[in-house]
Amino acid sequence: MHGNGTEDAGFWAPLGRGGLSSWIFSTDHKRIGLLYLALILAMFAAATVIGVVLRLKLMTPGNTLLGPQTYNALFTLHGVIMIFLVVIPSIPASFGNIIMPLQIGANDVSFPRLNLFSWWLYVLGAVLALVSIFTGSGAPDTGWTFYVPFSERTTTNVNVAVLAVFVLGFSSILTGLNFITTIHRLRAPGLTWNRLPLFVWSLYATAWIQVLATPILGITVLLIFAERVLHLGLFDPGRGGDPLLYQHLFWIYSHPAVYIMILPAMGVVSEIVPVFARKPIFGYKMIAFSSLAIAFAGSLVWAHHMFTSGMSDLAVLIFSFLTFVVAIPSAIKVFNWLSTLYKGSISVEPPLLYTLGFIFMFSVGGLTGLVLGSAGTDIHVHDTYFVVAHFHYVIFGGTGLGMFAAMHYWFPKVFGRGYDARRAAWAFWISFVGMNVLYMPMFVMGLQGMPRRYYDYLPQFARLQFVSTVGSWILVAGLTLMFGNLIAGIRNGRRVGANPWGAATLEWTLASPPPHHDFPQTPVVERGPYDFRGVSADD
Amino acid sequence: MLQAHTNSGGHILGNGFLAFIWAALMVCTAITVLVARVDLGFLNVVAALGVATAKALLVILFFMHLRYENSLLRWMVFMAFVILAICIGFTFFDLAWRP
Amino acid sequence: MTEMHKDYAAAKMGMWLFLFTEILLFGGLFLLYAAYRHRFVLAFHQAGQALDVVLGGANTVVLITSSLFVALSITALQQGRKVRCQWFLALTILMALVFLVNKYFEWSAKFSHGIYPGSEHLAQLPQGQALFYSLYFAMTGLHGIHVLLGAALLGVVMAFVARDRVRQDDYVLLENAGLYWHLVDLVWIYLFPLFYLIS
Numbered sequence: 001m002h003g004n005g006t007e008d009a010g011f012w013a014p015l016g017r018g019g020l021s022s023w024i025f026s027t028d029h030k031r032i033g034l035l036y037l038a039l040i041l042a043m044f045a046a047a048t049v050i051g052v053v054l055r056l057k058l059m060t061p062g063n064t065l066l067g068p069q070t071y072n073a074l075f076t077l078h079g080v081i082m083i084f085l086v087v088i089p090s091i092p093a094s095f096g097n098i099i100m101p102l103q104i105g106a107n108d109v110s111f112p113r114l115n116l117f118s119w120w121l122y123v124l125g126a127v128l129a130l131v132s133i134f135t136g137s138g139a140p141d142t143g144w145t146f147y148v149p150f151s152e153r154t155t156t157n158v159n160v161a162v163l164a165v166f167v168l169g170f171s172s173i174l175t176g177l178n179f180i181t182t183i184h185r186l187r188a189p190g191l192t193w194n195r196l197p198l199f200v201w202s203l204y205a206t207a208w209i210q211v212l213a214t215p216i217l218g219i220t221v222l223l224i225f226a227e228r229v230l231h232l233g234l235f236d237p238g239r240g241g242d243p244l245l246y247q248h249l250f251w252i253y254s255h256p257a258v259y260i261m262i263l264p265a266m267g268v269v270s271e272i273v274p275v276f277a278r279k280p281i282f283g284y285k286m287i288a289f290s291s292l293a294i295a296f297a298g299s300l301v302w303a304h305h306m307f308t309s310g311m312s313d314l315a316v317l318i319f320s321f322l323t324f325v326v327a328i329p330s331a332i333k334v335f336n337w338l339s340t341l342y343k344g345s346i347s348v349e350p351p352l353l354y355t356l357g358f359i360f361m362f363s364v365g366g367l368t369g370l371v372l373g374s375a376g377t378d379i380h381v382h383d384t385y386f387v388v389a390h391f392h393y394v395i396f397g398g399t400g401l402g403m404f405a406a407m408h409y410w411f412p413k414v415f416g417r418g419y420d421a422r423r424a425a426w427a428f429w430i431s432f433v434g435m436n437v438l439y440m441p442m443f444v445m446g447l448q449g450m451p452r453r454y455y456d457y458l459p460q461f462a463r464l465q466f467v468s469t470v471g472s473w474i475l476v477a478g479l480t481l482m483f484g485n486l487i488a489g490i491r492n493g494r495r496v497g498a499n500p501w502g503a504a505t506l507e508w509t510l511a512s513p514p515p516h517h518d519f520p521q522t523p524v525v526e527r528g529p530y531d532f533r534g535v536s537a538d539d
Numbered sequence: 540m541l542q543a544h545t546n547s548g549g550h551i552l553g554n555g556f557l558a559f560i561w562a563a564l565m566v567c568t569a570i571t572v573l574v575a576r577v578d579l580g581f582l583n584v585v586a587a588l589g590v591a592t593a594k595a596l597l598v599i600l601f602f603m604h605l606r607y608e609n610s611l612l613r614w615m616v617f618m619a620f621v622i623l624a625i626c627i628g629f630t631f632f633d634l635a636w637r638p
Numbered sequence: 639m640t641e642m643h644k645d646y647a648a649a650k651m652g653m654w655l656f657l658f659t660e661i662l663l664f665g666g667l668f669l670l671y672a673a674y675r676h677r678f679v680l681a682f683h684q685a686g687q688a689l690d691v692v693l694g695g696a697n698t699v700v701l702i703t704s705s706l707f708v709a710l711s712i713t714a715l716q717q718g719r720k721v722r723c724q725w726f727l728a729l730t731i732l733m734a735l736v737f738l739v740n741k742y743f744e745w746s747a748k749f750s751h752g753i754y755p756g757s758e759h760l761a762q763l764p765q766g767q768a769l770f771y772s773l774y775f776a777m778t779g780l781h782g783i784h785v786l787l788g789a790a791l792l793g794v795v796m797a798f799v800a801r802d803r804v805r806q807d808d809y810v811l812l813e814n815a816g817l818y819w820h821l822v823d824l825v826w827i828y829l830f831p832l833f834y835l836i837s
């Protein structure tokens with residue numbers, strides 16, 4: 001039975017003087033996580049609109065809708081917002097903050113004030129990114145990669161944009177630092193590393209990449225700033241500099257960064273699959289270990305982005321080989337999820353649907369990644385739509401669907417209410433179809449030689465470009481339905497109990513939504529996270 | 540509030556010992572300056588970096604107390620330097636074999 | 639709200655993790671240094687000759703000594719000798735200022751010879767030498783900013799010690815500030831031979 005009033009509002013109940021300041025200055029991990037979620041989704045909406053506009057321009061060849069300079073600025077903006085403001089913070093900053101302390105039986109992260117500071121840095125980064133669009137002489141037009149020498153010479157507002165990236169990197173570092181310390185220091189008694197939920201394991205591995213890789217991005221963008229302001233000439237071939245060194249530095253961060261993006265989503269999948277298959281996860285230790293293996297091996301492969309850049313042949317060989325090695329732990333995870341589903345008593349609730357979508361899209365994205373990682377085939381598809389399709393499958397189909405799965409899975413915990421499951425399923429299928437109609441043709445166009453980031457194209461690509469644009473409309477329809485359904489659920493969804501899915505991790509032992517101060521008394525853990533004996537859904 | 544405001548359990552290093560480490564660092568500095576004046580060819584770089592690393596170890600192990608921390612922290616520091624070594628080292632697969 | 643007890647091990651671990659990010663931040667520049675030194679061995683030799691070993695060596699002594707002082711200040715506070723701790727912190731900050739003044743004279747001497755980032759003179763030097771100076775300014779400049787930040791941090795901690803917010807039974811903030819300061823020293827320990835001693 002659930003009454004009305006504040007006791008059910010949990011951590012949503014007004015605190016202190018209440019109002020906005022009790023949120024934006026709160027050090028409660030749940031409130032900070034929600035602040036992140038709100039901003040991340042707002043940024044996602046903005047960058048999605050930009051993406052749809054880009055697709056609209058590309059629907060037909062020739063000079064339509066946008067001028068070339070606007071087009072360059074828009075794809076840069078789409079990339080910068082999606083990568084640095086949406087996908088990198090996506091799951092760790094939102095659900096990591098809200099759920100991870102609950103899953104380890106802690107009442108907060110190790111450094112709550114630092115956590116709030118990191119959110120404010122995110123806000124500052126977002127503001128700087130906005131400023132870079134509307135001030136100076138035009139929005140940056142370099143692409144999110146800021147490659148030299150163009151990024152040193154363009155007169156557009158790159159200075160402010162790279163500062164935004166620096167600040168956002170700092171924010172990401174502080175989140176990672178906080179998570180590593182929290183996971184080491186604040187686990188409840190009995191919660192050994194062997195009993196740690198796999199979501200926490202994935203965040204742990206992610207946090208290490210955030211701490212060790214992001215500083216390289218920091219120095220790289222600072223160097224662009226320095227090059228533009230002080231003219232050091234460090235990457236200027238006219239002065240003995242080597243532009244390839246910029247690419248090395250950039251990808252030393254940005255390849256591991258794709259694991260910052262995908263590992264947490266894999267963690268979400270590892271939580272959801274056993275719950276809806278009513279079976280302990282298959283190969284717990286392998287999944288946990290493979291997260292660390294991915295984090296480490298992921299730092300050895302960056303130069304696979306540079307096969308056609310004029311790098312030495314030996315480097316091409318070595319980085320190509322290592323790229324194949326890093327595929328192994330990812331594949332281990334996929335096999336383990338499928339083995340968990342095998343002979344499980346599966347209930348196809350919306351979180352599982354999005355999870356299955358993840359597995360499919362990630363497999364397509366991962367396998368096409370091997371086409372790009374193998375040096376021979378990469379020569380053919382490098383810098384074509386094939387690459388664009390590949391990373392949208394991994395990042396949107398993978399991280400994006402993983403994020404949506406997390407939203408549907410933890411929604412009842414965070415809001416204390418349910419949502420319309422049928423509508424959620426419809427939204428999933430429409431989005432899923434839309435995604436594939438949008439990106440699948442790009443594989444074909446890439447193989448046929450359509451270069452990425454081009455404003456115009458040959459008539460032979462017209463039909464597939466058109467299909468792809470139609471896909472973007474279907475996708476947007478699906479996303480609109482999904483968000484509409486969730487918002488309706490927040491307003492007047494059915495009240496739910498503590499454990500609507502019958503999951504065995506600690507966050508489901510708390511009321512939905514959890515109270516301000518999470519655990520009334522410190523829990524003692526005596527079982528694994530996927531041991532469902534004696535656990536059942538409570539409504 | 541069991542453990543509130545207890546001592547952080549820190550290992551106290553004596554003034555004499557710290558001064559000894561400082562003296563060792565000074566000696567290393569003198570050595571590296573002197574060695575640089577002799578032309579050893581390629582070995583000059585090795586010597587300079589070797590002495591610098593010895594000094595770095597003294598600072599990390601004693602001034603920064605790492606010698607007295609638990610093995611977890613020591614592993615973490617080790618891994619951070621491994622990653623740095625990989626970043627620089629692997630880049631030379633490219634740089635050292637450019638045609 | 640109940641006050642949670644301070645987790646010293648967490649505070650220290652957090653600080654070390656932050657130091658890793660600083661190490662890798664400089665690491666990017668060390669990577670560039672290694673790359674360009676590999677390519678322009680001779681030019682780096684020649685350019686390095688123009689740097690003053692005495693000034694660089696003096697700054698090395700200054701920073702190592704400041705590291706000793708901050709370590710001594712921690713020992714003093716652990717033993718409950720607050721005033722002695724404050725004195726050593728003051729000496730550490732003084733050393734930081736000496737370092738920066740020294741650096742100021744070194745840089746202005748270079749500037750007066752027309753050697754500064756993007757200068758005409760640099761453009762006329764052989765490419766390797768110009769890159770050497772660009773790296774020199776980038777790396778010692780970034781390091782100088784860290785000296786400034788570290789000194790400011792020590793100043794804050796000194797004020798905390800005065801008000802007993804950092805004291806014998808609660809000094810992790812001092813330890814962490816000390817760790818940061820040692821890192822600044824650590825970076826210089828590598829910068830010194832790489833720039834001043836390679837001729």
Ligand SMILES: [Cu+2]
Pocket residue numbers: 254255258301302304305
């Ligand atoms: Cu990559």
